[in-house]
Amino acid sequence: MENRRLKKSADGPLAGLRVVEFAGLGPGPFACMLLSDMGADVVTVERAGKKLGDPTDIVARGRTVVTAQLKDAASRDEVLALLDRADVLVEGFRPGVMERLGLGPDVLAQRNPGLVYGRMTGWGQTGPLARSAGHDVNYIALTGALDAIGPAGGPPSIPLNLVGDYAGGSMYLVAGILAALYERQSSGRGQVVDAAITDGTISLMSIFASFALRGQFTERRGSNMLDGGTPYYSVYRTADDQYVSIGPLEPQFFAELCQRIGVSPGLRDAQFDRARWPQLRDELARLFATRTRDEWTALLEGTDVCFAPVLTLSEAMRHPHNVERGAFVEVDGVRQPAPAPKFSRTPAAVQGAAAAGARPLAEVLARWET
Numbered sequence: 001m002e003n004r005r006l007k008k009s010a011d012g013p014l015a016g017l018r019v020v021e022f023a024g025l026g027p028g029p030f031a032c033m034l035l036s037d038m039g040a041d042v043v044t045v046e047r048a049g050k051k052l053g054d055p056t057d058i059v060a061r062g063r064t065v066v067t068a069q070l071k072d073a074a075s076r077d078e079v080l081a082l083l084d085r086a087d088v089l090v091e092g093f094r095p096g097v098m099e100r101l102g103l104g105p106d107v108l109a110q111r112n113p114g115l116v117y118g119r120m121t122g123w124g125q126t127g128p129l130a131r132s133a134g135h136d137v138n139y140i141a142l143t144g145a146l147d148a149i150g151p152a153g154g155p156p157s158i159p160l161n162l163v164g165d166y167a168g169g170s171m172y173l174v175a176g177i178l179a180a181l182y183e184r185q186s187s188g189r190g191q192v193v194d195a196a197i198t199d200g201t202i203s204l205m206s207i208f209a210s211f212a213l214r215g216q217f218t219e220r221r222g223s224n225m226l227d228g229g230t231p232y233y234s235v236y237r238t239a240d241d242q243y244v245s246i247g248p249l250e251p252q253f254f255a256e257l258c259q260r261i262g263v264s265p266g267l268r269d270a271q272f273d274r275a276r277w278p279q280l281r282d283e284l285a286r287l288f289a290t291r292t293r294d295e296w297t298a299l300l301e302g303t304d305v306c307f308a309p310v311l312t313l314s315e316a317m318r319h320p321h322n323v324e325r326g327a328f329v330e331v332d333g334v335r336q337p338a339p340a341p342k343f344s345r346t347p348a349a350v351q352g353a354a355a356a357g358a359r360p361l362a363e364v365l366a367r368w369e370t
Contacts, residue, residue, distance in 0.1 A: 012039025012339075013346040017181075018368060019088040020045060020079075021063070026136075026161070027169030027197065028092035028120040029059045034174050035088075036062035037339035037348045043364050044355075045070075045079060053356040058336045062351035066361040070101045078361045079103070084112050085368040088177055092120040095130050105192045115190040116180040120173050122164075124196030136161035136197070139168070143201040148208065152222025152229065168200030225249070231281035232257070232271055235310060242293035243310035244300075246284075257305040261287050 150157035176193035211217035270276040339348035
């Protein structure tokens, strides 16, 4: 049964864009969720027998699902007919898999010269590791990112799979696809977007590469400005065993923090004095431990001290700022992150929950004829 809430005609900035997604895991599906949220008509090619209809599968939202046996010639021909009408293809298989299926970029470019072919992998299409298995933790380990995250004297901390899969992977894939679509307006030709999580994560490290060149970044965890090494850019435990975050990097913001929470006068000029950082950290820890998280929030939130309470995901859904901005929406009874970013004229919108079932591929072909 078709998802009853799937919009027939999206009005986001990508309305009218036709995307074929070959079902996978991780960054490819998340990229396609973003494209769908922005109005693209995303059709997911799934293997036959895959269980569908889980409304809690947020990343699968807003798609039409069709099934195909890609090793079967007749089924593959139907998929090829769909790709003839598509603007974008997204796949996340190991290098060479699509070519062996007869669906590689060279074959498809002959049939549909304007097709933008998005390839999402961890290691990229080339290089000695290209055909190796891996996951987010491996990819960010190879880029210098994982080594830089964690407490001083401790092991690297794994930052969920946000840094590699979704920031270094999905976001760069979407940026690459949109850039290729823009270029197609003048050339009339598509191209391959080779999005590797390692490449994207290395790109994300650009500012720290600059800091290192200037002597402002050391390769020791917990000893730099943005890794918790400074006492004024850190998290502190509160009286109720919760946490708050502070980040007053600018001197005027640090001065306001000191004034508002009562830092000892003798430490108010210690912001950039590394020798006194241990004393300053102890002072801040002592002070924040005197009140609860909510008490500190009432005192500091909305001021220029660069403060925020450390919230759980469920708490974030209820925070007044997120509520006011509509940062979470409800789809078929499931509370979930809203589309981002926001657009002034062509608002993004969730096109529906994860598909309750597959649709006939012929039906999608007919829809794409118009």
